[in-house]
Every structure is written in structure tokens, then in C-alpha cells.
Amino acid sequence: MSVGHYRKTGDLPDTLAVFPLPGALLFPRWELPLNIFEPRYLNMIDDAMAGSRLIGMVQAMGGSKARPLLAEVGCAGRITSYSETEDGRYLITLTGIARFAIGEEMSVTTPYRQVRPDWSPYASDLVAANETALPSRDKLIGALKTYVEINKMQADWSAVADAPLETLVNALCSGCPFSTIEKQALIEASTLKARAETLITLLRMDVPGNDAGTMQ
Secondary structure: OOHHHOOOHHHOOOOEEEEEOOOOOOOOOOEEEEEEOOHHHHHHHHHHHHOOOEEEEEOEEEEOOOOEEEOOEEEEEEEEEEEEOOOOOEEEEEEEEEEEEEEEEOOOOOOOEEEEEEOHHHHHHHOOOOHHHOOOHHHHHHHHHHHHHHOOOOOOHHHHHHOOHHHHHHHHHHHOOOOHHHHHHHHHOOOHHHHHHHHHHHHHOOOOOOOOOOOO
């Protein structure tokens, strides 16, 4: 089943393997490259490739490395690129399909964890976002320029100017060094518009004299 064939939540699985990883954000229609080397996650990729090719990216929110606490909301991605290295690692690309709330974690014998996803809160992820409702590109770029200057970072401004707005928002959400909690707020934002507004707020938080809680 190709990415475009997930048209309703009924097309998505009732159980989902999850990959807890802090800071690695996946959004619908966004690609995330991953380097898989831990045995339990190599096993997870093997099983996914033999089945639906779907796994859920979920932020780890503390706890032990062996069994971290899972965030309440993650995003499922389909493995759309796969290669194996000579030393046994898997290099994959996930393409985001839809977010999910974790209904419950299952008791399983697999070395990786599995959950029962609740797709219903994010059913709209399966429909292309309406970019006309987003904050203006100028507003986003203005917040980004100040953030980059204050944090002594660099940006590819030509890419910022040319990228589709949804791509730009997702790239900044993924690439900016926000905290795990802040990144989780971006994942959980109900719509792309809400995500963009939350992003602008976070970019402004480091700007002296700005009220980061006010979004206009």
C-alpha cells in the first residue's frame, strides 16, 4: 500500500510497533532518515518490512534507556527507503502518515514495544493541509531570523524562501534545538496552523522583550 492510499483511519493498523527516541520528530508528509543499529530495533524493522511497513515514532520522556517513558502522542511512518550496511545496520527513511494517541501499551514477547494506537484525534492528518490558513511566511521568517541571530546559528535562507510552508514548518520543528517537552507540544498541536503558531511562539521565547505567549 503506498503512502497516498491511507485515506481513512480504518486503513491504519490496530497495533503498532513504536520506536522511542527523544528529539526525532515525524509529521505527516515529512520524511525522517534513521540509522538503526540496536538489535531490538533491527528486529522491529524486519517485522515491519514483512508486514505493513509502518512503525510509530514516539518521543522518549525520561525513564531508563532500556524502557523509557513514552509520550502520549506519536506519529506513524511508512518505511519508504531501506538499505543494509556491511556492518549490519539499516538505513531507512520514514514518511509520516498520521499521528496517534497511545490508547494502551500491549504486553508482547517481541523485544520492541507495541501499542494500540487511537487514530481518531488525528484523522485529518490523512488529508493534505490547507496552507492558506497558515501564518504568513514573512511572519515565520521574521521570528526565525531573530532566533538564529540570538543563538548564533546559520540558516539556508534560499531554502527557507522557496520551501512549501508545510515543509518549512516541519523542517524548523525538527531542526531547531527545542527541548523534548517543547518538541512534544509541536507534535501534539491539533492542526498544521496550530503547529506553525506554536513554532513561532517557541522561536520568540529567546527574544528579549517579546511576549512569547502572545500570537497574532
